[in-house]
Amino acid sequence: MGYRVxxxxxxxxVGREMLNILAERQFPADEVVALASRKSLGSEVSYGDRTLKTKDLATFDFTGWDIALFAIGSEAAKEYGPKAAKAGCVVIDNSSLYRYDRxxxxIVPEVNPEAIEGYAKRNIIANPNCSTAQMVVALKPLHDRARIKRVVVSTYQSVSGAGKAGIDELWDQTKAIYNPTSHVGPSKFTKQIAFNVIPHIDVFLDSGETKEEWKMVAETKKILDTKIKVTATCVRVPVFVGHSEAINIETEEFLDEDEARDILRVSPGILVVDKREDGGYVTPIECVGDFATFVSRIRQDSTIDNGLNIWVVSDNLRKGAALNAVQIAELLGNRMLKKG
Known part of the structure; x- marks a missing residue:
């Protein structure tokens, strides 16, 4: 049995990556349709060895379709998500709109697959923030073993997390730096991103944290455990694709770094690359196009009784968005088969 997607x-x-990953993972789809806004209507996109011509999201009838992967932003998701859900099509939404709805x-399938049972309440499933997704994949097996009390995370997030405009701005500013007659000021970002880092992602809240930082806290609690204390500093860096995170973990029980390394090596979705030598770790450029969440620099934190430090890297367009959405679709499809 195949699905209409x-x-x-x-x-x-993200939408292009969704199509790529559906094809790469051979998702059992009998039919796939690509939707876009009217300004992109008729554009062609690749799906495996096929080319699809986009149809109009505004006039599309979701009746008879099984699963919809949304990469359209919160405003559009607010308008079209309920329409698709009401028509009987299960929406997997990549925006932040529904993430905090009870x-x-x-869902991150490696972490809380059992949560899929709750989709029927609204016929909508939320995809987490890109920085949260890779972090909880790494935290879950350690939490199962030693119960995590507190997490301190600093992120190093690529410009692709800000969409095509972010990628273009880094590219244009980088070229301009080598051209004395040219200057490209900040537009998508608040300051120059080329050869710089910006400790500011999304809007500032009254607490002093940014919304991106708040998302990591709220989503980790919802996905993994409400009791875990999380504090985050989210930073935009001049990298095109791939988010990195330096994560400090405090656990209730002592967890030796060697045992932590062994646990992570056999955990789903994780690839450990951790040699204490030059180059014995993974950087963003090496994770591009890969499905895995990479973990390196696993070591004890001697400043607290039960502390660990880890370095986590992942392709944010994949595990942080498109891949996780497709994995949710796979999880949903398996559940539909069992119920059928």
Whole structure:
């Protein structure tokens, strides 16, 4: 049995990756349709060895379609998500709109697959923030073994997390630096991103944290454990694709770094690359196009009784967005088969 699958926002970075991953993982789809806004109507996108011509999201009838992968932003998801859900099509939404809704499961399949049971309340499933997704994949097996009390995370997030405009700005500013007659000021970002780092992602809240930092806290609690204390500093860096995170973990029980390394090596979705030598770790450029969440620099934190430090890297367009959405679709499909 195959599914009829919708990819909405198919011309964007994440939408294109969704189509790529559906094909790469041979998702059992009898039919796939690519939707876009009217300004991109008729654009062609690749799906495996096929080319799809985009159709109009605004006029599309979701009746008879099984699963819709949304990469269209919160405003559009607010308008079209309920329409698709009401028509009987299960929406897997990549925006932040539904992540904190009690009636909408927020899922990372390696971490909380059981939460899929809650999708029927709204016929909508939320995909987490890119920086949260890779972090909880790494935290879950350690939490199962030693119960995590507190997490301190600093992120190093690529410009692709800000969409095509972020990628273009880094590219244009980098070229301009080598051309004395040219200058490209900040537009998408608050300061120059080329050869710089910006400790500011999303809007500032009254607490002093940014919304991106707040998302990591709220989503980790919803996905993994409400009791875990999380504090985050999110930083935009001049990298095109791939988010990195330096994570400090405090556990209730002592967990030796060697045991932690062994646990992570056999955990789903994780690839450990951790040699204490030059180059014995993974950097963003090496994770591009890969499905895995990479963990390196696993070591004890001697400043607290039960502390560990780890370095986590992942392709944010994949595990942080498109891959996780497709994995949710796979999880959903398996559940539908069992119920059928």
């Amino acid at each position: 919708v990819v909405a926002g198919a011309t964007g970075n 009636d909408v499961p927020l």
